[in-house]
Amino acid sequence: MPQSNTANAQKSAGAPALVISAKPVVLPAPDRGEDLQIRVSAPATGSDLPVIVFSHGFGWSMNGYAPLADFWAAHGFVVLQPTHLDSRTLALPADDPRTPRIWRFRIEDLKRVLDGLDLLEASVPGLGGRLDRSRIAVAGHSWGAQTASTLLGARVLDSDGVPGEDMSDPRVKAGVLLALTGLGDDLTPFAAEHFPFMKPSFGDMTTPALIVAGDHDQSHLSTRGPDWFTDPYTYSPGSKSLLTLFGAEHSLGGIPGYEVAETTDESPARVALIQQLTSAFLRSALYPEDTAWKAAATALEEDPDPLGRLQSK
Template sequence: MDLQVRVSAPATGTGLPVILLSHGHGGSNNLSSLNGYAPIANLWAAAGFVVIQPTHLSSRTLSRQLADTPGAPVFWRSRAEDMSHILDRLDEIEKTVPQLAGRIDHDKIAVAGHSLGGHTASLLLGARSADPDTGEEVNLLEPRIKVGVLLAAPGRGGDILNGPMAEMVPFFHTTDFSTMATPTLVVAGDQDDSKHFTDVGPDWHTDPYRLAPAPKTLLTLFGAGHLLGGISGYDAAETTDESPERVAALARLTSAYLHTQFQPDDHAWQAACEALTTGAAPAGRVEFK
């Protein structure tokens, strides 16, 4: 099956960095595909990034066609491999998209992922997991990716995965963040309680920060649930904490983080962190290591 992608880019500018965006599994038939995540993808493009979104084989839009395919329904391994395939053909993508040729900086590649997409991104950033069928440790580190953003990503495995859906994701049980050395911003909502996987509470989503080596940054968004204000779609019923203001703040912060990672003399991230904590009701807090 062909890998389909959506590309969003600024109308002007050169030397543009790239964000590979991995969608989640989600409850919607359409948002778990290249058609989802417009609220965050559009804001990233407006901030100067080329955003490339594949439809992974796990997409609900493909579930009937691929129900009996090895790896179904989650296709955890091929999801990460999709991103490497995109980078292999980035020249072709750049030349094919109208008015994009010659405008991408191929040395400035980031990966971002939400929920299951956060697990996908973590593998590309160096985390490892054992293949449930063979027990083999799987290393999908993508060295062309220089930095990552994990949005409401799953945390550690083992005995704490005691929720009713934990058996659906056996590869979560063996996730090892100790090998995830690539610089990463971990974003977690303090109301994101994934009881279908674990009874640990919202702190579970901070594990990629706590259990991975430095340099890592943790952004905790106050009042945010699993959709972080509604990043997966403009009218997504699955959003329990709809807040365009939160999505806009998330886009500003993640954009600033990535710009500073790619250009260390750019002080956008420092300014964004200072703005985050000002005012009567701060939107969140930032921790570093």
């Protein structure tokens, strides 16, 4: 994207707002074994605020992904970050009986957040009555992207290759899927044995989504190269967009946090591009009259940025 177009996209997003953040906001979850802890971030002012429910990657928690959560909240979204059972902060032992079903608990966590919006809103001082429940999106990174994708219509194949339960949620109007793994046919033997749920079908993932992949993201879970992460775009029905980031590895430049060990490809410029484009996409998906995404997408498709290219269908 030329510099002038980047500047226009930033200007259209408006000046960053003062952000309030509260944690842990707790939702009772007696069937889970641990109550669900959530971080809530929101602009300090404004009403009818759209909602993003964000699912973290393996081992992370509500405390991660500040580059995204803080940016989205500063630009008008309420961001809800649950801590899943695989979080290092919970130290669940590998032989815990819940471990084989953690992927299901993760999906249930996101739905529990949506079911608990009234309690979450009431638990944060100054947030009451300010959420717009008609404008909800989900987002996630890595395993979190897989978790979020099920609410958009992705399904897990059973041992016979038949799509399993439909866990999509009509309350969710859009999604951002960051470094979402691809088809299960390409799993390594280790991944196939230990992560049998990583066999998705994207054929029913019909909710609009922006998929973000790095062209240097070489996963030890797949026998393929970085193009594995483009499968969600290739094999899902429209409307979808694919942002391919040049030189990006699995952390996509550092979205999990600033100067964290998992970031092997630190790039503030790449993170800034993700911030701007995800915000513009979500606002356009939730507010069809908003033109910022169309302008940014057209510019990036016609004149690829040194940081990446965009495709849409």
